[in-house]
Structures are given as structure tokens and as C-alpha cells.
Amino acid sequence: MRIRLPSGEYRECRRAERLIDCLPEGVGLIARVDDKLLDLTAPPPEEGEVEVLGFDSREGREAYWHTSSHILAQAVKELYPEAKLGIGPPIEEGFYYDFDIGGEVFTPEDLERIEAKMREIIARNLPLRRVEMPREEAIKLFQEREEPYKVELLEEMEESVSLYWQGEFVDLCRGPHLPSTGHVRHVKLLSSSSAYWRGLETNPVMQRIYGVSYPEEEMLRRHLERLEEARRRDHRVLGARLDLFSIQEECGAGLILWHPKGAMLRKVVADYALGEYLKRGYQLVSTPHLARGQLWETSGHMGYYIENMYVFEKGGERYVIKPMNCPFHILIYKTKTRSYRDLPIRYTELGTVYRYERSGTLHGLMRVRGFTQDDAHIFCTPEQLEEEIVGVLDLTLHILRTMGFQEFKVVLSTRDPEHPERYMGTEEEWRRAQEALMRALRRRGLPYEEAPGEAVFYGPKIDIKLVDAIGRTWQCTTIQIDFNLPRRFNVTYVGPDGREHLVVMIHRALLGSLERFVGVLLEHYAGNLPVWLSPIQVRVLPISDKYVEYASEVYERLKAEGVRAELDDRGLTIAYKVREAEEEKIPYMLIVGRREVEAKTVAVRRHRVGDLGQLTLEEFMAKIKAEIEEKA
RNA sequence: GCCCCGGUAGCUCAGAGGCCAGAGCGGCAGCCUUGUAAGCUGUUGGCCGCGGGUUCGAGUCCCGCCCGGGGCUCCA
Numbered sequence: 001m002r003i004r005l006p007s008g009e010y011r012e013c014r015r016a017e018r019l020i021d022c023l024p025e026g027v028g029l030i031a032r033v034d035d036k037l038l039d040l041t042a043p044p045p046e047e048g049e050v051e052v053l054g055f056d057s058r059e060g061r062e063a064y065w066h067t068s069s070h071i072l073a074q075a076v077k078e079l080y081p082e083a084k085l086g087i088g089p090p091i092e093e094g095f096y097y098d099f100d101i102g103g104e105v106f107t108p109e110d111l112e113r114i115e116a117k118m119r120e121i122i123a124r125n126l127p128l129r130r131v132e133m134p135r136e137e138a139i140k141l142f143q144e145r146e147e148p149y150k151v152e153l154l155e156e157m158e159e160s161v162s163l164y165w166q167g168e169f170v171d172l173c174r175g176p177h178l179p180s181t182g183h184v185r186h187v188k189l190l191s192s193s194s195a196y197w198r199g200l201e202t203n204p205v206m207q208r209i210y211g212v213s214y215p216e217e218e219m220l221r222r223h224l225e226r227l228e229e230a231r232r233r234d235h236r237v238l239g240a241r242l243d244l245f246s247i248q249e250e251c252g253a254g255l256i257l258w259h260p261k262g263a264m265l266r267k268v269v270a271d272y273a274l275g276e277y278l279k280r281g282y283q284l285v286s287t288p289h290l291a292r293g294q295l296w297e298t299s300g301h302m303g304y305y306i307e308n309m310y311v312f313e314k315g316g317e318r319y320v321i322k323p324m325n326c327p328f329h330i331l332i333y334k335t336k337t338r339s340y341r342d343l344p345i346r347y348t349e350l351g352t353v354y355r356y357e358r359s360g361t362l363h364g365l366m367r368v369r370g371f372t373q374d375d376a377h378i379f380c381t382p383e384q385l386e387e388e389i390v391g392v393l394d395l396t397l398h399i400l401r402t403m404g405f406q407e408f409k410v411v412l413s414t415r416d417p418e419h420p421e422r423y424m425g426t427e428e429e430w431r432r433a434q435e436a437l438m439r440a441l442r443r444r445g446l447p448y449e450e451a452p453g454e455a456v457f458y459g460p461k462i463d464i465k466l467v468d469a470i471g472r473t474w475q476c477t478t479i480q481i482d483f484n485l486p487r488r489f490n491v492t493y494v495g496p497d498g499r500e501h502l503v504v505m506i507h508r509a510l511l512g513s514l515e516r517f518v519g520v521l522l523e524h525y526a527g528n529l530p531v532w533l534s535p536i537q538v539r540v541l542p543i544s545d546k547y548v549e550y551a552s553e554v555y556e557r558l559k560a561e562g563v564r565a566e567l568d569d570r571g572l573t574i575a576y577k578v579r580e581a582e583e584e585k586i587p588y589m590l591i592v593g594r595r596e597v598e599a600k601t602v603a604v605r606r607h608r609v610g611d612l613g614q615l616t617l618e619e620f621m622a623k624i625k626a627e628i629e630e631k632a
Numbered sequence: 633g634c635c636c637c638g639g640u641a642g643c644u645c646a647g648a649g650g651c652c653a654g655a656g657c658g659g660c661a662g663c664c665u666u667g668u669a670a671g672c673u674g675u676u677g678g679c680c681g682c683g684g685g686u687u688c689g690a691g692u693c694c695c696g697c698c699c700g701g702g703g704c705u706c707c708a
Binding site: 087088089090091092096098105150153154157161162163171172173174175191192193194195196198199200202205206207208210236240241247248250252253358359360361362363541543544545546571572573574575576577578579580581582583589591593594595603605610611 | 698
């Protein structure tokens, strides 16, 4: 039997009781044999190859965090013997465990105590022992231990299940696990909150504890730093500090009030995106904020989207405040008979829509009730579909890269082949549409993940998530094919055969919503926006009121050239005004005093960089205009 | 929607049944005339989220509502 170590080295092993006996001290967490994951305490196979996985593999990390969650559960049981165990899986970054503690909550002090207990259990270095048994036997065991949730889980399971023991503690678990609790090194409990048993509101409330653990202290430190960094970048905090927007009780939850600077930022983003669309054959349309109920009956929204819609009555007529723009664009399309020669037709609109989102889901700019989509609908023939998708992909990548994002995650959502009855449209239409999407992605060399069954009922879609400066992903672009609305509204074109055919309709929003996108930008740049996006690009700071006159000349010149500038002519010290401008993250400060007046120059200070020295006003104008032009 | 936590000056926060509710920052006024991240002095500022209740007395305790934050599987 051959063993492949995490380092890539191989070693031979024979006649060991346990895999771990073949390994150098401290190497490896779990093992993989023929796609099956095993504990290192499992007996090695007679022959073949065993791959030993460490923390640098996804599976190894998951086992590490899974064992950590068992240690957490054991610690809680030791401190709170009456606590009932829920579930405790590893998650993307760490782990959690749910406990029913009879309506109590964990305080931060409790978490500290639990964390200390975890360290104690780690120090005990308890071996984890896997036991397989018939389901009935496991049910009895957990009944005796008074763990009703485990019993509930077991009742839905197969005949044979596995348990893991560590000391007195036992948990139902598929595994694999680390050989002993001592293999977990540095652990930190992060937060607790409530969660329903199995996520169902009708179920009992449990207390969930989140935590994370690492083999190296340095890794834990970096993780905590990253969490701190994310808090510092919170767009809601930046939004208030930079005076960009507010959300106010008097106005309503999820409704954004854009202040002057925020509105400017939003406009710069919107103008840029719309400008790019117009360059690429989109036509601008504009549609009302509400429409008669009948339109939404036809579109089907009254049926399947009513929960999210603002509906009201006036003059005996029902109206709906639009949650989407598509029906309007369809009505515009349908004002003429369209030939295949007219297609594709691409209508775009920065359409402001309102959707009633559940209060608990609202979050700053990221999830709101009123937002503006950079929306468009492409009407095309089935033959044109692939080319159109390629065009949309190129467009969105160009725009997102310009905005400063370099890394993306692409997901292709297709229909669940097991349940074709859940979807609109024919087998043939779906096959062709999904293939068009795949081919388009391949043509652009975009790696993607396929998500079968994740498609909406009316068609397959491509979602693009962008990865921000600190590695978080944000859903922005969505490109959806729609077989539903063309049928409901009978949206057709006349083909070369002289007959009417249904169009293929593509919904696409590239930034998604302007609100969310601005939020993402703020967090990505931590508020330090590049000059071209910055609502204020330059602030002119006279050193004392003696130089206000020259400062105003500089300021007027900047404004005349289209640079977004401000003049700070308050009678405060220069240090104070610099500090304020730095805090407001204004990219350029132009400081003018006696020397600058005499030499007809400006002293340039760059945000977060410092003094760049003197330039003539002409030189500075050229510099900043180039920077804006390049969108650097 | 549901669970937990919170809401006190424009902002950040202290006060936890009993004098007139506090601090820092900000705002305003005056002085200073300033050279690259906070000059000095004075002053202003509050339906203690809203409504009801308990109490001799309520930011403080109880109930309801509104708003904000975290969470509501990433499925042993």
C-alpha cells in the first residue's frame, strides 16, 4: 500500500493497525481512498493508494472544523448538562453548533467560558472513536442520553449509522474526524445567535454558536484581522461618515435617501454603465413607476409575486408599483410587428422598482425595498441567443473590471432534469438555451460552476459573483433566459418563412442594483474610491483667509473643466482642514498659501499618500484629467 | 415574518427607580492668520424611539408598536 502525503511525497506502508501509524508524527488530518474519506485511525487498505489530507485541502479543513464543532458541543454539554444538541457542521470559514438551552441565551461571557472549556478538552487530547451501529440501537442510545433532536434526525436515516465518541461525549456523525481533540490547536468562538431547529419558523428556537479554528496561531490571527477589516469597511458606517446616504425611520425601512455626495457617486456609476450600453446597441427606454393590475395579471406577477408587491386601489382600479421592468419593455416591443431583420432589439432602462422584502432581510444598501436596476431586455431569435450572451458577458466583464474587480465566480443554473414538470417551456427549448449559455461561457474561457435545479421556472441563467478586495463574494450580474413572458404576452417576430415565431427574451442586470453596487464598491475600496468615481475629486485648501482669493480662482478653474471640486475657505488651521479632507477620503487636496500664490502653483496632497509637492495648475489639470480618463 | 440584542444631544457613548440627565466630538460666537491628520476660550444643543401601564416618583420596571443590528442550515 502506498501513501501520498500532503507534501506530495510517497511512502510505503504495510501491516499497520491504523493509517496514522504509517505517518510521520503530526502529519495529516484525514485520508482519502477511492473517493472515500476515512479517519486516520481507520485500518489501511490491503493495497492501492491512500491520499492523506491536511489543512490545506478543503476536505481536511472541513474535518478540522467538524471536529472543532464536536469539541464545542462537548464543552457546552459539560457546562450545561441540560442543553440538547442540534447540529454542528463545518461551514465555509469555521463551524457552528446549535443547542436548545430552554429559551436562555449565551452571553459573550458564556462564550469565553465555553472557549476555555474547549481548550481544556483539546489539552485532554481525547481520541475520537468511530462506531457503526444499526439505526435502532443509535436511537436507543440517544433516547437514553435525552437528545431528542438526534433521535429525530436518526428517524429519517438509513439502517446503519455512525457515531463518534470522544471521552464521555458522543455525537451522531458521518465523519471523518481528526484522530484526537488535541489535533485542533487554536480555536476562537465568534458569536452566538438564535436559529430555528432545521431552519423552520414553527420549530423550537436554538442557540447557535459560531467559531473558527486553525492549526497555526498566525492563521487565526489573520482570520480575526480579516473580520475586523470587514467591520471597518461596513458600507453603512462609511455611508454615514462620508455623508453619502441615510435610511430613516420617518421615511421607511429599506428606502434609501441619497445625500448629495452619495447621489453623485450613484450617478457616476449609472452614467458610466448606461453609456457603455448605448455604445453597444442598446436603446434607452423609460417607463412608469406603476401600472394597472391587469398588466401584472398578464405577466403572472399577481399570481406568483404578489407577496412582494405594493398594490393599491384608486378610482376603483387596482394598481401595482412596479417590482420589475419587463412587462413595460414588452409593451414597447409589441407596438409594431417586428421582423427577424429587426432583431436583436435591446431595451435598457435604469428602472426603479419596489419590492416588499421581509423586514428581517433588509440590510443597508445591500438589501432594500426600493432600488434601481441597470436593467435591459434583449429580444432575439433562438439562433441569435449564443451571440447575444457572449455580448452580455463581454460587456459585464468590461464594466466590472473597470470598476476595479478582477476576480469572478460564474454559476450556470440549469433545470433539474429529474423534475421537468416544474419548468415552463419545452425540452428542446431548454436544451438549446442551456447549450447556448454553456457555449458562450466556453467561448469566453470563463470557468463556471453548474448548478442543476437552480434555474428559475421560466428559464436557465448565468449569475456572476464578484470577489472583493478582502475575498468576499457579491452577487451582481444576472443573465436570465425567459420562455414564460414571450408566451404570456405573445411576443413574436416574423421569420424568414413569413410566419410568426416567439422571441427569446433575455433579462439582464449587470451591476444588479445601483444601491447594492454602490454598497459593494464602498466595501471593496473601503471608501477610498478611485478619482473617477469619487463624488468630490479635489478640495482646495487655502492656508489662511489671505489666500482665499487665489484659492477660489483655482476652484473655479477646476469646476470649469468639469472636475468635481470643493473650496474649504473656513478660517481654520491647515492641519485641521487636511485632517478633515483625509477623513472624508477626498482623493486630492490642493493647498495654497503665499508660496503658491507667488509661483502660480498648487501644493498637491494625495489622500493616504501625502504631499506630492508643487505643480503648476496646468500640470495638475493634465494629471487629474488623465487619471479620470483612464479610470485608474 | 420569527428569535435574540439594541434605540439617551447632529455623531460616538455613559447613566439602571429618587437632586437640575452627562462626557467627547460636532454646531455657533470670539480670539488666533495659521504650511500638510484636531490652535485657544466661551456657548448652544435632549418629548431618554412612540404609545399605554405599575409607582408618591419611570431613561431606568411591565405591555404593545415603530426603527436598527445579528441570526433563521453552508443540512448527522
